[in-house]
Amino acid sequence: MEIEVLTPHGLCAGVDAAIALAMRHRDAYCLRHLVHNEIVTGELKALGYTFVNSIEEVPDGETVVFPAHGVTPEVRERAKAKGLNVVDATCPFVARAHRAARDFSARGLPVVVLGDRTHVEVEGILGEIADKRQPKPGEAIGIVSQTTMNADEVHDKIEALRKTYRVEGVADVCTATKERQDAVRRFDGDALLVLGSRESANTRRLCEIARCPVFTAGNMDEVRKAMDELERYGRVGVTSGASTPERFFERAVNCLRHVLEHVAIVMDGSERWAEMRGKPPISGHVAGARTLVRTLDRLGERGIRHATIYPFFSEKGKRPAREVAGLMRIFATLLKSGVGLLVEKGIRLRVIGRRDDLPPRLRESIAEAERRTAAFDRQLIVCINYGGRAEIVDAANAAIARDEKVTEETFRRLLYAPDVPDPDLIIRTGGAHRPGDFLLWQSAYSAYRFTDTLWPDFSDLP
Numbered sequence: 001m002e003i004e005v006l007t008p009h010g011l012c013a014g015v016d017a018a019i020a021l022a023m024r025h026r027d028a029y030c031l032r033h034l035v036h037n038e039i040v041t042g043e044l045k046a047l048g049y050t051f052v053n054s055i056e057e058v059p060d061g062e063t064v065v066f067p068a069h070g071v072t073p074e075v076r077e078r079a080k081a082k083g084l085n086v087v088d089a090t091c092p093f094v095a096r097a098h099r100a101a102r103d104f105s106a107r108g109l110p111v112v113v114l115g116d117r118t119h120v121e122v123e124g125i126l127g128e129i130a131d132k133r134q135p136k137p138g139e140a141i142g143i144v145s146q147t148t149m150n151a152d153e154v155h156d157k158i159e160a161l162r163k164t165y166r167v168e169g170v171a172d173v174c175t176a177t178k179e180r181q182d183a184v185r186r187f188d189g190d191a192l193l194v195l196g197s198r199e200s201a202n203t204r205r206l207c208e209i210a211r212c213p214v215f216t217a218g219n220m221d222e223v224r225k226a227m228d229e230l231e232r233y234g235r236v237g238v239t240s241g242a243s244t245p246e247r248f249f250e251r252a253v254n255c256l257r258h259v260l261e262h263v264a265i266v267m268d269g270s271e272r273w274a275e276m277r278g279k280p281p282i283s284g285h286v287a288g289a290r291t292l293v294r295t296l297d298r299l300g301e302r303g304i305r306h307a308t309i310y311p312f313f314s315e316k317g318k319r320p321a322r323e324v325a326g327l328m329r330i331f332a333t334l335l336k337s338g339v340g341l342l343v344e345k346g347i348r349l350r351v352i353g354r355r356d357d358l359p360p361r362l363r364e365s366i367a368e369a370e371r372r373t374a375a376f377d378r379q380l381i382v383c384i385n386y387g388g389r390a391e392i393v394d395a396a397n398a399a400i401a402r403d404e405k406v407t408e409e410t411f412r413r414l415l416y417a418p419d420v421p422d423p424d425l426i427i428r429t430g431g432a433h434r435p436g437d438f439l440l441w442q443s444a445y446s447a448y449r450f451t452d453t454l455w456p457d458f459s460d461l462p
């Protein structure tokens with residue numbers, strides 16, 4: 001499969017500006033969707049934004065953000081009457097369509113609106129038109145199109161209207177929509193993957209106008225599902241709607257190109273390694289730590305930015321308490337000596353698991369190590385007192401505590417490290433051919449590699 005990235009793609013200027021504006025008002029209420037993208041909505045929710053479906057749900061005197069695709073004049077009036085502080089994220093192209101509808105209407109021209117009557121933008125435009133009468137043949141009219149329509153179809157409809165009416169003015173599809181559609185029309189490959197949410201009108205248009213089989217994906221799980229089908233095609237184009245974040249686009253393209261982003265390792269076999277050599281268990285862990293350093297170097301050389309490790313086979317509750325306490329002491333020692341090395345290599349350390357059950361001094365050491373390495377981009381995620389099932393239970397309890405009905409996307413945000421991409425590959429050393437209680441949610445689409453090699457001897461990275 002050869003991947004061709006179509007340009008332009010990713011966020012349009014209108015969506016970009018709307019998100020930037022919303023970010024400056026984190027205590028605000030967002031009316032409906034700020035933009036039509038589930039990833040953006042999920043991130044804003046995680047930052048604490050409250051999404052409401054109607055202006056009446058915003059408490060009087062609070063701040064409300066109007067979405068990129070605008071609101072009706074009636075909503076503006078209600079916001080004023082409620083004394084709300086309005087942050088208007090309406091895109092300039094949408095504002096232009098509203099203005100055109102208002103001006104045509106003020107001049108006494110009947111206005112023909114081309115668009116989807118149920119779309120929030122069209123509702124807003126219709127709200128600007130005082131007189132909604134049908135024009136008579138030969139009469140002067142104004143035309144306003146929803147900004148995210150199929151540009152060719154809009155052009156044809158305008159030409160057809162010109163045959164019956166005198167067209168005095170037109171507010172057309174926006175530039176971002178046109179450019180993305182033109183790129184799709186030019187694409188002559190075998191299949192197209194359109195990245196974006198199903199609720200996004202401009203994403204749907206891109207699917208409609210493609211001249212080859214089309215697949216869509218709104219998140220990485222859907223990208224991985226689509227990949228199984230896409231592998232059958234030779235040249236595959238990738239594009240996105242105007243509200244699709246660039247980082248999701250990049251990750252999707254990396255995934256299609258089989259570029260690994262995240263390798264997770266169950267480091268099993270260190271104590272057996274020591275036992276086979278007649279040495280104490282700690283010597284196996286020290287040798288395992290050296291293997292980890294070599295492995296991190298090799299992952300870094302390959303541009304793999306995330307590594308998750310499950311050391312000491314530290315599954316929650318699988319060992320006697322005294323043994324666990326001993327392992328935690330070993331971990332504390334390795335952490336103390338290893339943090340300088342992580343700083344030197346530019347690797348951010350994160351520890352996931354039920355941290356509250358760890359000894360207080362170890363918790364402090366972990367917090368200090370995480371603080372010292374927080375600025376780095378590459379990440380080493382260490383699972384301590386961790387269990388995949390426990391992680392899911394903790395996320396479910398967090399959702400219950402918030403009284404929140406979850407979706408796959410919102411549930412993911414309650415996991416221990418929600419910003420880390422799912423592992424592309426999970427390696428387990430030490431001879432067991434089962435994944436264990438490790439990253440159960442995140443591994444739905446991961447590839448597995450099992451090896452009999454004991455962890456300290458491991459060198460066989462793909």
Ligand code: SF4
Nearest residue numbers: 012014091093147174
């Ligand atoms: S798609 Fe067009 S109208 Fe919609 S936000 Fe982007 S630039 Fe504005």
